[in-house]
Amino acid sequence: MLASHKKMRRCLLATSCLALLLPATAQAQNEAIPSRVxxxxxxxxxxxxxxxxxxxxxxxxxxxxxxxxxxxxxxxxxxxxxxxxNAxxxxxxxxxxxxxxxxxxxxxxxxxxxxxxxxxxxxxxxxxxxxxxxxxxxxxxxxxxxxxxxxxxxxxxxxxxxxxxxxxxxxxxxxxxxxxxxxxxxxxxxxxxxxxxxxxxxxxxxxxMPPPPPYAPPVVQQMSGVDELSAYGSWSMSPGYGAVWYPYVPTGWAPFRDGHWAYVAPWGWTWVDFEPWGFAPFHYGRWIDDGGRWGWVPAGAYGPGYAYGPGDQPVYAPAVVGFFGLAAGAAFTASLLASQSVGWVPLAPGEPYYPAYHANPAYLRRINQGDVRHFDPAAHRPPAPGEFVNRRVATYMPASAMAHGSSAASFGRPVTPGQFSQAHQFDNFAPALRPDITHRPAAAPHPSGFATxxxxxxxxxxxxxxxxxxxxLTQPREALPPRPPGANFPRPMPPVYQPHEAPPPRLPAGNFHPPMPAYHPPAPQFHPPMPAYHPPEPQFRPSMPAYHPPAPQPHAAPPHPQPQNGHDRNHP
CATH class of the missing domain: 2.60.120.1440 (Jelly Rolls)
Incomplete structure (x- = not known):
């Protein structure tokens, strides 16, 4: 029993570790966290x-x-x-x-x-x-x-x-x-x-851009960035999770590994993904591992017949992950943090999100209501680091690399099952992981005095x-002065997106795999059997006797002047 209590205490503190990593000024600003971004x-x-x-x-x-x-x-x-x-x-x-x-x-x-x-x-x-x-x-x-x-x-x-x-x-x-x-x-x-x-x-x-499918819950339409998904993946209807989106990604891909961490007030550490579609799936909803194929579930708790109300609006999260710390010692200290690692794991449907910033129970209920059925902040507890559903793709990186905004693909490493035993809570030290990111400078605008x-x-x-x-509608405006710089837009339309590679082959049948033939029809559908277009030769080349009379005919006597009487031409 004592070991169980220690384990619960460890997991509660581990998932909220980054709350202690935020500068105090940011936590003081968390009284009104925006739901929309x-x-x-x-x-x-x-x-x-x-x-x-x-x-x-x-x-x-x-x-x-x-x-x-x-x-x-x-x-x-x-x-x-x-x-x-939103939309x-x-x-x-x-x-x-x-x-x-x-x-x-x-x-x-x-x-x-x-x-x-x-x-x-x-x-x-x-x-x-x-x-x-x-x-x-x-x-x-x-x-x-x-x-x-x-x-x-x-x-x-x-x-x-x-x-x-x-x-x-x-x-x-x-x-x-x-x-x-x-x-x-x-x-x-x-x-x-x-x-x-x-x-x-x-x-x-x-x-x-095509919108989400009609079977997606209305709340999905209001998620910022969701309209970009149809060009980069396929939607499917799952009996267990509702609408599921599968990205076109190479084999071995996993969420929250191709991007970097940035510190954005008032939320704190925020995931910035490198994929062109990488916004909505990392700030809303949950991820499922469907037999090795990853799918994004935008609103798994909204089942058929759900009565939507004014409060059913998506709530932005800086990263829908669970955090934990890895170290060889018994606990982190401020000096130890700089040389140790921070880990994270994508949340699955039913796993509540606990932000690293201050949040009251009403906010916790709103941000989890679309992904956790009957969520109760007083009753639900986060899982231990080694008990997350998606723990096989848990990732960690040095805290110093995270603070510098380094690429997770370069500095991140997968967490092995044995390393979960080293997951520790952050406690009893002042905020230590402050952002130390070197940004690339850019030009500032030069507004005219009239624009101030x-x-x-x-x-x-x-x-x-x-x-x-x-x-x-299209007549020229000849009486007006020319439009200011920027009014004309000479850049041509970008090319229509073509996936850089075909979707990975469909895994064994499951509840969530959309049938691939819907997107890659078999060749026979476009190339009918050749006989339909190249009939057999006899249909176009009649037998030779029809064009070459028998050999004796050239030596026959001239035709009788009255062949119509039915007499043989060789007999007068």
Missing amino acids: GQLTSLSGNVSYNGAGSGGQWIAATPNYPVTSGDTLFTQAGAEAAIVL SRLTLGANTELQINALDDTHFAARESQGELFLSLTDMPPGQSVTIDTPRGTVTMTQAGAYDIVAGDAATPTIVSVLAGAASIGALGIPAGQEGVLSGTDQTTAQLEPLQRDALEDYVLAAT PHGVPPIVPHTAVQPFHPGT
């Missing part, structure tokens, strides 16, 4: 980032980095970037600076100081809103739709285009199919004009408002 994706060219993970410096942006309040992005000449927020997508054209002022469960507010921003807002529930500050006013959008905002400057107008939905800027309402054009410095004038689509709008509208916050002048609506005519 954006995913930084589709980076092309030089993109700069300044925010929670950069230490206040402009650094090179990293794909799959979480985006939250206080972050700023800047796309340099010829570059682009996108922020995926919506915000695309930054070239020479665009976007600072996120607020990102919470119901509101997204940002300032676009320069450049062009396209917003594809999908499935906005009542009460949610998006506001974008421009040098000439604040654009407000409260319904789903497609919007394009050109910030403008002192010499060029601010243009708010509404392809679908409805928006407003100041006192000017902009319906679908029209755009608001605001110009002036000391006094701003505004008018409505027919919608004119530019290169960035055409680019974004053409770059569509200076109090937006009142909008004077133009007296001659042009009506919208569908036939004028």
